[in-house]
Amino acid sequence: MLKIHNLCTNFFTYRGIVKAVDGLSLELKEGEVLGLVGESGCGKSVTLLSILGLVPYPGKITGGEVWFEGENLLKKTSKEMRYFRGNKISMIFQDPMTTLNPVFRVGEQIRESLSVHNYKKISKKTEKEKVLKLIKDVGLPSPEQIYQQYPHQLSGGMQQRILIAIALSCNPKVILADEPTTALDVTVQAQILDLLRKINSDIGTAIIMVTHDLGVVAEFCQKVAVMYAGKIVETGSVDQIIFEPKHPYTKGLLKSIPKIGDKKTKIQSIPGDVPDLAALPLGCSFHSRCDKAMSDCQKGEIPLQVIGEGRQVRCLLYNR
């Protein structure tokens, strides 16, 4: 249903061209939950924004295609894209306190979504009823009261639910979730994930969940794509990624998660630093931190190899 092919998004800064997204390809089927994993700054959020055509200045989408239900979104004008935004594809962000507009009541903010895409010309009263139902659906009590509240009067978890309500309002096919649980407490995190899971199973909305937390991925996602320095380095089902990681980076990520009860093993971190995206090294972007690096790793483009059904790796170790 959603197919990203060879997406390239560059940021033209005074320090040089930053290749935030470098030839990224992804596929999302109906009702699937895809996890996009990677460290901060590897281009995950930019990918989501690129899908909606909302890359901020000084960024620009410089290449590739985004196919959604048979149409290439990158070829659409801003006005045409407005039909898709919030309607067919919606987005939720990381910090709900800053994402909700502080001067408007939350009920109004949800209703705004409905009225923008009010193609069937339903009345204001009907819109309000729909909003109240949405507030109930996302698990909030006393919808009438919540409708009148301002964002700063709600807790973090409640605010995030409101954001989800906004995202759900027009029954989108895809929800793009940019680290929706990172700013929340662990217990609230679990609740939000439950809510998203319910939405996915009851309504069948596909979700792309961007996160750096592998725990969330393990709990929630069906398919996983691992990103590093603007490129996808490994894809597979969640079981495959967690239990049979192929790419050294994926392995490193998994090893660096501390395990409860394991008192003896030292936490193994990945040595080195995330590369400067304005000055990427030649060849594999990861080779300077990789313990299995070979001399060939520094030469030329490393392609994404298909090694199974829905299974890809970008590493010379697996080249046939």
Next chain:
Amino acid sequence: MKGIKILERILIAIPTMLAIAMLIFVLMRIMPGDPVDKMMGKSGNISIEEVQALEREFHLDLPISVQLKIFLIGIFHGDLGTSFQERRPVWEMIAERIPPTLELALSALLFSLIVSVPIGIISAVKQNSLIDRLGMGFAFLGISAPAFWLGIVLIIIFAVKLSIFPVYGRIAFAYKPIHITGMYVLDSILSRNWPALKDSLMHLILPSISLGAAQAAVTTRILRSSMLEVLRADYVTLARTKGLSEYVVITKHALRNALIPTVTVIGLQIGMLLGGNMIIETIFGWPGLGRLVVTSIFNRDFPVVQGAVMFYALTYVVANLIVDIIYTYLNPKISF
């Protein structure tokens, strides 16, 4: 409840006004220089009886505490004393001059808002564009140029050299409309006196620009910087992901938030408006309160000066109160 907050602010303003009155009173008495001396000026020999008569008239022979009581009681009754020059109640003289001053101040404010809001928004949205740079350049000039000089230059250019606008006064005598509010623009609209409307507007334009320019400059800059900050906020991005048009995103979501600090600054600027009012009225021969103050100072007419200054200070307090109330409406975070 918002209502309670507003009431609170009104109640706080009252002791402030009282304190202002007392401060004015105290300052008048403790500053060097004998008031009667000043009133006599350099008019040469005056008999002792006349000095004593004056002292009695202005209660200067009574102890300070009694003077203060008389003063404060007088204020509550609306009695601000009697003008030395014109032998009329000060309050009457002030009340006559309020409509013209109000008209000028309001139109200056209007001018500054009309100029600063669009430029502030566009400069922020199209940052570093030509409009932005030009706008900021003019804003900088506006802050650095003194209002009175600007008024004179405008007169020289537009009234004298180009003869577009009249130089002096509020309206040509022949056009004066019926007195309803005392504000010629309003009166001419209300009485459908179109020639009067045109003439009064022509007289109003240059002074309003001179008075409002500095305010416009400051407002443009603060609006631009708040907008820049707001446009980077997450909720603006969210608004876009909802599918709203850029116009709605800017005017509805961004502007509402950017106005909050801007309104505060406008409030602080009102003082400049009231002060500069005096100078602009003098230059343009505008028969308002400011001109009254200036002429009274030279005439050593102390009751008038005292009354007018107090009126200005009180107006400032009230204006800031209004700004505070507007702020309370704009910013939901402070209703609790």
Next chain:
Amino acid sequence: MTESYITQRGTQKNTRYSRSKIWWKNFKHFIRELIKCRTAFMGAIIVLSFILVAILAPFIAPHDPLKASIIKRLLPPSWVNGGSTTYLLGTDEIGRDIFSRIIYGARVSLLVGLITVAISSILGTLLGTFAGYYKGRFDAILSRFADLLLSFPDLIFAIFLMAITGPGFFNLILILCFKSWVTFFRLSRGEMISEKTKEYIEAAQALGESDIKIIFKEILPNIVHSILVLATLRVGYFIILEASLSFLGLGIQPPTPAWGSMINSGRAFMLTSWWVSTMPGIALLVLVLSINLLGEGLRDILDPRLKLE
């Protein structure tokens, strides 16, 4: 890589850098940054030129600013028909050379501006830092008084007081300072309150440093930059205020040349001799503009660096 400022925080006496060396290094860095920022640099140069001209007025001015000449009254500037280069910018209504009067007028404006800001900044900052540090009744009373003073618009307040005391240089300075310390008070008090919550103050107190020492050696250097920016901008503000007062005839009295009164006396001749009012105003505009440029530039140079550690 750009150097960063070395601040006073956490400096101990046994490190390689002595305090004076740190100041010198910071100063050199500051000058370098100032040169880099073109607008601020231009502002600084112009302001310095004005100051220089004002000091050297007797040597630079082509004519005696007080010398009147009925024959030579209202001569136009040199580039206009009828003007001559002896009187570069023309003459005023009693024949005095405007150019020389502007040069001497710079003295008045600069003196008033600088002295007022000097006094009010020191007074306001001292009061503000102590009020913010100790809080309590002293702070409460001062703050209430400051708020009360702020309910008066500056110009009205000044006009009112000048009306009572009468004109004159010292009266003017006194009256301007009467209200102007308030802005510095508020700023330094606010900064003091926020700095006081920071940990290095706790550390210094734990080390047993006396309060006075903490205020002057630890905190003050860290808030100096914002006070400096405010002070610079206020100089321009007070120059305009002084000009407004002398415009109304309440400031520096004639025949002492002051830009404000020069603009005022030119008003009567607006229709025929526009230069009498316009020229001093241009000087005023240029001076205040450059001060503002400098102030804004200082804000950019000083602020983000010191916070960037």
